[in-house]
Amino acid sequence: MEKKRKNITIDNAYSSYQYTAKIDSSDPDQQKIWDKINKKFSALFKSAQNFAMKLARR
Known part of the structure; x- marks a missing residue:
């Protein structure tokens, strides 16, 4: 379960970054x-x- 959680966090950070970039x-x-x-x-x-x-x- 821990593995998936790490990926989701990275994906969310990137998608929220893209969203703010589009607005600006x-x-x-x-x-x-x-x-x-x-x-x-x-x-x-x-x-x-x-x-x-x-x-x-690992």
């Missing part, structure tokens, strides 16, 4: 910047999730 960006220039940030953050969260999975397996 109304003009197209800002949208491009947010898209770049989102790509970097999604990669970061994916690697964090993989790391959590590796720790959970």
Whole structure:
């Protein structure tokens, strides 16, 4: 049960981050910047999730 809980926490943190990013960006220039940030953050969260999975397996 512990393993699943860790993943859910990471996923929720990322989805709430994406949600706030969408609200903040109304003009197209800002949208491009947010898209770049989102790509970097999604990669970061994916690697964090993989790391959590590796720790959970041990």
